[in-house]
Amino acid sequence: MQAKGRVHKYGDNVDTDVIIPARYLNTSSREELAKHCMEDIDRDFAANVQPGDIIVADKNFGCGSSREHAPISIQASGISCVIASTFARIFYRNSINIGLPILECEAAAKGIQDGDEVQVDFDTGRITDLTNGKSYQAEPFPPFIQNIIDKGGLLNSLKG
Amino acid sequence: MGMTMTQKILAAHAGLPCVKAGQLIEAKLDLVLGNDITSPVAINAFEECGADSVFDNNRIALVLDHFVPNKDIKAAEQCRQTRSFAGKYNIKNFFDVGRMGIEHALLPEQGLVGPGDCIIGADSHTCTYGALGAFSTGVGSTDMAAGMISGKAWFKVPGAIRVVLKGKPTGWVSGKDVVLHLIGEIGVDGALYKSLEFTGEGVAALSVEDRLCISNMAIEAGAKNGIFPVDEKTLAYEKGRFQREVKIYEADADAEYERTIEIDLSALRPTVSFPHLPENTKTIDEAAGVKIDQAVIGSCTNGRIEDMRVAAKILKGRKVADGVRCIVIPATQQIYLQCIREGLTETFVEAGAVVSTPTCGPCLGGYMGILGKGERAVSTTNRNFVGRMGHIESEVYLASPAVAAASAVTGVLTDPDNL
Numbered sequence: 005m006q007a008k009g010r011v012h013k014y015g016d017n018v019d020t021d022v023i024i025p026a027r028y029l030n031t032s033s034r035e036e037l038a039k040h041c042m043e044d045i046d047r048d049f050a051a052n053v054q055p056g057d058i059i060v061a062d063k064n065f066g067c068g069s070s071r072e073h074a075p076i077s078i079q080a081s082g083i084s085c086v087i088a089s090t091f092a093r094i095f096y097r098n099s100i101n102i103g104l105p106i107l108e109c110e111a112a113a114k115g116i117q118d119g120d121e122v123q124v125d126f127d128t129g130r131i132t133d134l135t136n137g138k139s140y141q142a143e144p145f146p147p148f149i150q151n152i153i154d155k156g157g158l159l160n161s162l163k164g
Numbered sequence: 165m166g167m168t169m170t171q172k173i174l175a176a177h178a179g180l181p182c183v184k185a186g187q188l189i190e191a192k193l194d195l196v197l198g199n200d201i202t203s204p205v206a207i208n209a210f211e212e213c214g215a216d217s218v219f220d221n222n223r224i225a226l227v228l229d230h231f232v233p234n235k236d237i238k239a240a241e242q243c244r245q246t247r248s249f250a251g252k253y254n255i256k257n258f259f260d261v262g263r264m265g266i267e268h269a270l271l272p273e274q275g276l277v278g279p280g281d282c283i284i285g286a287d288s289h290t291c292t293y294g295a296l297g298a299f300s301t302g303v304g305s306t307d308m309a310a311g312m313i314s315g316k317a318w319f320k321v322p323g324a325i326r327v328v329l330k331g332k333p334t335g336w337v338s339g340k341d342v343v344l345h346l347i348g349e350i351g352v353d354g355a356l357y358k359s360l361e362f363t364g365e366g367v368a369a370l371s372v373e374d375r376l377c378i379s380n381m382a383i384e385a386g387a388k389n390g391i392f393p394v395d396e397k398t399l400a401y402e403k404g405r406f407q408r409e410v411k412i413y414e415a416d417a418d419a420e421y422e423r424t425i426e427i428d429l430s431a432l433r434p435t436v437s438f439p440h441l442p443e444n445t446k447t448i449d450e451a452a453g454v455k456i457d458q459a460v461i462g463s464c465t466n467g468r469i470e471d472m473r474v475a476a477k478i479l480k481g482r483k484v485a486d487g488v489r490c491i492v493i494p495a496t497q498q499i500y501l502q503c504i505r506e507g508l509t510e511t512f513v514e515a516g517a518v519v520s521t522p523t524c525g526p527c528l529g530g531y532m533g534i535l536g537k538g539e540r541a542v543s544t545t546n547r548n549f550v551g552r553m554g555h556i557e558s559e560v561y562l563a564s565p566a567v568a569a570a571s572a573v574t575g576v577l578t579d580p581d582n583l
Contacts, residue, residue, distance in 0.1 A: 017352055017441060021549045026528040030231060030238035032205045044551040064353040064386060068547060069528070070288040072205050072304035093357050093388055094288055098304035148188050148318075158306050159213040162314065 005126040005154075007084035007105065008134075009056035013118035018045060018061050019068035020095065024077045026069075037073050038080035055082035058124070060116045062088065066095025075099040085124050087131060087142070089113040100149055101158040107131065109142035116140075126153070166416025168324040169391050170359040173299040173413050177282040185323035185420070193223070194298075194408070195277060196311040197285030199267055199524075200228040200239070203246045205305035206286055210249075210312060218253045219315030225257040225276055225285075226250050227267040230524045235531040265496025265522045268292040268380060268464035273496055278402050279394045280411025284308065284317050289464050289546065291382045294360075295375035296402065297394035297412065302383060322359045322388045325350070326421040329366025331430035336580045338474070339374030340466060340544065340564035342427065343381040344435040348445030349425060355387035358422065361415065362392045366429045372401040373470040380465045381546050384442040436542075436577060437562035440550045448567060448579040458541040459484075459572035460553075461565050462493025462520070463527045466544035469499050471565040476508040478569035478580055479515040485575035490517035491526060491533045517572070529553045535560075542571045 022045040024037055031037065042049035059078065065088035066074060075098045078086065086099065089110040099106045105126055112131045116122060120135040129144035145153065155161040167175065167182060175183040177191035198206055203226055218224055226246055231239035243260075250258035257276060264270065268289050271277045279297035283290065286308035293300035303317065311317050327346065347354070360382050362375075370378070375392045382390025392398070394412045402410060433447040461467075461475045472494055484490040492512045494500040500522060503509045512519050525532030527545040535541055535554030540561065543553065548560035561577060570580040 019547075019549045021528070021547070021552050025551055026201075026530055029201045029528075029530075030236060030242060032208060032242070044556050064356065067352060067386065068288065068383075068549060070286060070290075070302040070304055071201065072286075072306060073201075075304075076205070090353060090356060092353070092386060094302050094304060094383075097307065101304060101306035101310075146188070158310050159209055159313075162310060163213060 007056065007058060007124040009058045009084055009122065010054060011058050011060050011116055011118060011120045011122050012049065013116065014045065014061040016062045017064045017067055020066055020071050020074040021068055023066065023074040024071065029071060029073055034076055034080035037077035041077035041081045050081065053081045053083065056084045057082060058122050059083055059086045060113055062113050063090045065091050067092035070094045072098045072102065075102055075104045079104045087112050100152055103153055103157040105153060107142040109140050112140035112142065165420060166418035168359060168361050168419045169393065169413050169415045170299055170324065170361065170389060171321055173280060173282055174319060174321055183321045185321055187321045188318060189321060190316050190318050191282050193284055193311050193315050193317055194281040195223050195225060195283045196308060197225045197267060197287065197290060198308050199230055199287055200232060200243050200246055201230045202286035202305045202308060204242045206308040206312065207245060207249045209306050209309040215313045218312045221254045222256050224255050224312055225271060226255055227259045227270060228261065228264050229266050229522065231530050232261050232264065232523060263497060266464045266467055266524055269467055269495035272296060272376060273498060275405035275407045278406035278408060278410060279398060280413055284311050288383045289380050291387065291389045292376055292380040292464060294379035294382065294389045294391035295372065296398055297392060299389055299391065301389045322357055323422045324359045324361050325355050326424045327360055327362045328364040328424060328426045329362060329429055330364055330426060331366055331428045332369040333429045333432060336434055336566040337432045338564045338566065339370060339377035341432050341435040342429065343378040344437050344445050344562060345432055346427065347381065347385045347442045350385055352384060352441050352443045353386040355385040358387055360385065360387045360390040362390065367392060368395060369429060371470065372397050373468045377465055384546060434564060434567050434579060436567060437548055439548050439559040442548060442562060448577065451577045452579055454561065454577040455540065456488060456542045456571055456575060456577065457539040458533060458535065459488060459490045459568045460526050460533055460541055460543040460545060461568050462495060463524065463545040464495065465546045466565050467493055467495025467499065469502050471544065472499060472503050472508050475565045475569040476511040478566060478583065479517065480511050482515055482573045484516035484572045488572055488575050490572040491520060492517050493520045493525065494522060496522055526553055542568045542577060544568050
């Protein structure tokens with residue numbers, strides 16, 4: 005499985021309140037949540053994002069609230085992958101559980117710039133910055149987690 | 165190699181003689197929790213995957229607490245969906261307006277969580293119940309759905325940070341100051357993926373309510389859970405309350421900790437977290453004088469009866485400063501009633517504060533006290549991220565009920581000793 009897209013770059017501690025502010029948590033509609041994704045950190049995100057785009061951020065991405073609305077809004081925006089130095093743990097499991105691929109790679113998170121074109125190979129954990137030709141190696145998922153992502157999320161994987 | 169307290173509880177619930185950090189396990193759950201924000205997403209997932217039954221209708225708690233009484237039509241629809249699900253599957257622990265409270269104050273109060281439990285909740289502050297010697301952690305809605313169906317959840321066994329507490333807190337120092345100090349020391353990702361294991365002779369000096377406040381904010385250091393040993397205070401709290409058998413787990417003497425942090429409780433000062441991260445802590449001595457527009461006293465962190473008593477003690481015979489809105493939110497119906505019976509509500513109203521029925525409301529910028537552009541609040545809640553309580557140019561200063569009440573009186577961040 006691969007992802008390829010343009011990068012939206014952010015810093016440390018991007019919290020779930022800025023990913024999807026609580027004022028929009030009165031709905032669980034994917035389309036509605038996508039309209040307000042990243043609104044309090046990047047007002048133009050929803051207007052600019054293209055299907056396949058990739059979010060790259062530094063440490064502790066997705067900290068704060070357990071709201072699954074956060075990875076849902078990112079997934080529904082068309083984002084194909086999130087790369088960060090580290091992820092907050094609830095965001096990490098929520099992303100896996102809904103089938104949003106996320107990769108921890110500090111070197112990529114630091115090296116990749118906003119607007120770069122990036123390709124990710126989930127089977128190998130290889131991240132390639134097509135804009136400057138640099139490449140990075142992330143840990144691929146353990147088989148248990150890869151299985152959940154391959155099946156399209158936790159509940160689908162439970163169905164067997 | 166020995167196990168930590170968290171690892172022992174996880175091993176017991178996974179049916180394994182021992183587990184080690186990093187191991188992936190599947191554990192049986194004693195309780196699965198959801199609220200009016202997270203349950204609808206879980207219910208959608210539950211229904212989309214074709215489930216038609218829950219694992220145990222006694223072991224699911226659904227609490228309408230974030231946007232109730234319904235703040236708008238969309239919130240009303242989310243509550244309606246949750247209420248309907250609770251009815252359809254005969255969920256015993258469904259808490260609607262009139263019975264509800266803020267979930268993490270309500271569940272301990274109702275005896276639904278206790279020592280030795282393994283609990284997941286679709287709310288990040290589910291880690292609160294670690295105060296009672298449970299393994300308890302926040303998850304998302306899909307985990308909640310899977311938990312409601314199967315009664316199980318997957319976990320990566322966490323490594324641990326040991327927090328050794330010494331001495332006794334003095335003056336107005338409370339559990340809130342302990343946990344803000346800790347987060348200031350290790351940072352908002354200082355315990356990422358790990359358990360915080362509180363220990364030491366200082367534990368005995370902390371009330372169960374102080375411990376609930378400390379475990380509540382373990383997530384603010386990135387931790388998976390924050391757990392206290394079970395002692396006489398825990399058992400006294402649970403007596404006549406906890407509905408299941410108390411199971412006491414203790415860390416092995418040779419348990420492995422990645423790091424040990426010592427906190428001398430007697431040296432702590434009232435502490436404030438400045439915008440926009442809980443790790444931006446200063447003592448009240450360094451923080452005094454910042455002008456505020458609003459004070460919020462409540463939430464799953466600090467809406468318990470001890471918090472109400474402290475706030476009332478400070479507000480008694482005093483007035484909220486001109487230009488400050490002071491909002492007091494007892495966390496459960498029982499605490500609300502206690503406030504009335506003890507005369508605290510009268511003190512709050514006479515001081516010029518407003519007293520709300522239980523709700524998470526302003527903590528997450530839902531309603532009941534949203535901040536406008538450039539406004540500042542001192543708040544006993546748990547997060548001060550950008551836009552958390554309203555406008556993206558507003559600011560939240562996290563503090564204890566004593567500091568929030570004292571600041572409401574003066575209109576600036578204030579050491580309660582200086583009133």
